[in-house]
Amino acid sequence: MxxxxxxxxxxxxxxxTRRQAARLKDVQRALPGMLDDIRRRTHADLERVFGVVEERQRTVEQAVQGLSDRARELESRTQERLRAQARRMAEELRATAGELRRETAEDLAEQEHRLQEEIAAERRERRREVGRLAEEVGELVLDRERAAALAHEAISDARAMHLLVHTAFPADVHPHARRTDSLAEQLDRAAETLGRGRSDAALATAQSVYQGLSDLLQELERHDRERRRDRVRAGELLLHVQHLIKVNAVQDVREAEGEEPTDAVLDVEYWSGGELTRLRAETARLQERVGDEERPPDTGELRDILEHRVPELEQRLAETVERAGRRRQxxxxxxxxxxxxxxxxxxxxxxxxxxxxxxxxxxxxxxxxxxxxxxxxxxxxxxxxxxxxxxxxxxxxxxxxxxxxxxxxxxxxxxxxxxxxxxxxxxxxxxxxxxxxxxxxxxxxxxxxxxxxxxxxxx
CATH class of the missing domain: 3.30.160.110 (Sirohaem synthase, central domain)
Structure with a gap:
């Protein structure tokens, strides 16, 4: 038997019947000390990141002064807009540091979209002006001296823009080296064409190359600022996760709903079987990746961290705390x-x-x-x-x-x-x-x- x-x-x-026996505090709670630390470190990141942007803009603005009058006027207006937008971005990120609001990213994206539309409209007008000038040169082929001067000016502007793109964004930090090399080859052919006396064709090619390089410069500027903005936000959110892990490591236990906390505590690390340590290590690895200066993350990787990895970490933390409490119960x-x-x-x-x-x-x-x-x-x-x-x-x-x-x-x-x-x-x-x-x-x-x-x- x-x-x-x-x-x-x-x-x-x-x-x-006893679900309130170990009621846990919300894992998303925000403590004043935590927010102060996030704001302080985010402000430091902003100073460093946008300091690089401002230094590059000064370099671009100095180079723009060497362009022809027509090109200098357009590029100066564009740079002024970009500089103002960069300042607005930095100010808004600084003002909302620690708040971690999704609306902040959406507002910045909308501002950037409006700015790019304004710049695109100016550039469309610039292309129309270039087209009219090309027609004039075509009609005045007999005025070889004027045609040659315009072609020389266009080639000079294009070469200056090519140098500026390489100076502001070295080829080893962006994926457009082939594009700039192709435009440089077209520019060399424009110079050869001018040497054979074909001023109208040389002018058209040089202006096309200039527009391509100018557009590329703005594209690289926009992508770089978005990437730097995402790096600041990713660093801020990951720091927030680290703080959440820290503040939720030990939870007060309430014996019944509405009662004050007792001396009993919930050791989340113990009851989760070490899950907090794993979460902390994974978050630290992502923080290290975001801050990697030798091999910085691209926009796609940063978006993945912002849109997927951070929410997953927060969800896992919430589940870990809940599971630890349940296991204690x-x-x-x-x-x-x-x-x-x-x-x-x-x-x-x-x-x-x-x-x-x-x-x-x-x-x-x-x-x-x-x-x-x-x-x-x-x-x-x-x-x-x-x-x-x-x-x-x-x-x-x-x-x-x-x-x-x-x-x-x-x-x-x-x-x-x-x-x-x-x-x-x-x-x-x-x-x-x-x-x-x-x-x-x-x-x-x-x-x-x-x-x-x-x-x-x-x-």
Missing amino acids: SGRKRIQVDESEWFR ESQMRVNLAGSVVGTLEEITGYELTDGTYSGDDQREAFFAKLVHRNGNEIVVEVAPAGTGGGTAVLRVLSYDRDTTARDELTTRGHEVARGLRDRGIAASDPEAEDGEPDPAYRDFDALRRALPRAATDT
Whole structure:
């Protein structure tokens, strides 16, 4: 006859009636010290990042002064707009540092879109002017001196713009080297054409090259500013995640809704099985990647961090804190459940509780309680996690009898335990007899405290 009785216990009802026992604070809480640190570090990043942008703009503006009057007027207006937009971007990021609002990114994107539309409209007008000039030169082919002067001016502007693109954005930091090389080859052909006396054709080619290089300069400027803006925001959000991990590592535990926190705390690192350490390390790796100056992340990688990686980290943190709290509740539930079983057994059998321990002295594992009868018989109650994560536990009642106990008595004992649990509002299945006799090793509670006998909790 088997002295092993197994009962499946559904903890969901227990959780519903006691779901406030370890209520956790919102993982997104913002502490003043945390926000101050985020603002301080974000402001430092902005000074560094946009300091580079301002230095580059000064270089561009100085180079623009060497262009022809027509080109200088257009490029100066464009640079003035870009400089003003860069300042607005930096000011808005500085003003909203620590707020982490999605609207900030959307507002900046809308500002950038409007700016690019304005610049594009100016450039379309510039192309119309260039077209009219080309027609004039075509009509005045007899005025070779004027035609040659215009062609020389266009080639000179294009060469200056080509040098400026390379100076402001070295080919090794942007993917457009082939494009600039192709435009440079076209410019060389324009010079050769001018040398053969074809001023009209040379002018048209040089102006086309200039427009291509000028557009490329603005495109590179826009992408670079967007990338730098995204680096600042990614660094800010990742720093926020690190702070959230820190402030949520230890949670106050409320014993009931509305009550003040007790001295009990939830150690999220312990109850999550080290998940906080893994989250912290992953966040640190992303922070290092965002700040990599030797091989800086491109816009696509930064967008992935902003739109996917950071939200995933925050979601995992929330799930980790929730899971840690649930595991602590489950652990307490196992003790309470064992207490209910012990109470029932004491009432129906005359056994008395003598000891209790977690397996391996680890509160995340199975809980054991021992009852002893005056005749020397023993009962060990094991309440183990079911391992499904669904709020269930496995209860085993292991009977160690010195005398011969009838099968009917053991079966009755199991049904009485299940009935006692149901009377306490705990959903419990009918008992099932397991093959074989209880392992005598589970009687040694000192050994249970020292080791973690996984076989005892296998289902």
